[in-house]
Amino acid sequence: MPAATSELLRSALDALPPVSTAAAATLPVAAGVAYAAFADIAATPRWLAVVQAASVVARDPDGRPIQVSFRAAFERATLGYVLHYTYQPADLVVSWVTSRRGAIYIAGEARFTALSSRASLMNYRLSLDLPVSGAWLERHYANHAASAVVGDFREHLRRL
Numbered sequence: 001m002p003a004a005t006s007e008l009l010r011s012a013l014d015a016l017p018p019v020s021t022a023a024a025a026t027l028p029v030a031a032g033v034a035y036a037a038f039a040d041i042a043a044t045p046r047w048l049a050v051v052q053a054a055s056v057v058a059r060d061p062d063g064r065p066i067q068v069s070f071r072a073a074f075e076r077a078t079l080g081y082v083l084h085y086t087y088q089p090a091d092l093v094v095s096w097v098t099s100r101r102g103a104i105y106i107a108g109e110a111r112f113t114a115l116s117s118r119a120s121l122m123n124y125r126l127s128l129d130l131p132v133s134g135a136w137l138e139r140h141y142a143n144h145a146a147s148a149v150v151g152d153f154r155e156h157l158r159r160l
Helices: 001-013 031-039 041-047 134-140 147-160
Strands: 019-027 051-059 065-073 078-088 093-097 105-116 119-129
Touching: 019 093, 019 147, 031 093, 031 105, 031 119, 031 147, 041 051, 041 065, 041 147
Parallel strands: none
Antiparallel strands: 019 119, 051 065, 065 078, 078 093, 093 105, 105 119
16 A cells, blocks of 8 residues: 555544443343353353454463453454453453554443342443444444443343
């Protein structure tokens, strides 16, 4: 790609605003069970429709994935990216972020709160800055990316 074209493409992508969404949902399991299922990052392709593959690159001393390589498939594009995870087990929080150096930026947090011994509340935040238009991304996620992820996760828990 000629340098001028590459520079124009980079400028156009920089002008696209990131997409940030949040969603909350009640889950049919205890908060600790939901947290453990969500923190099983290698299992993400089993429940999140857009993710085709997840490969753990590094683990922390407790064996939790802290760096995971993903491949996600959209209707006309496949994206690869690496997420870095942090865990707050006492607060039942999982958070993730990509390196800001890349063309893809993804950051988010899933927080689980007990409602009863058999139900919990999931608060989910997601920020996406991808080399596609925000309108395309929102169309792919039925106008709300966080809700799509939370819905897929809730259905996964119902199947457990």
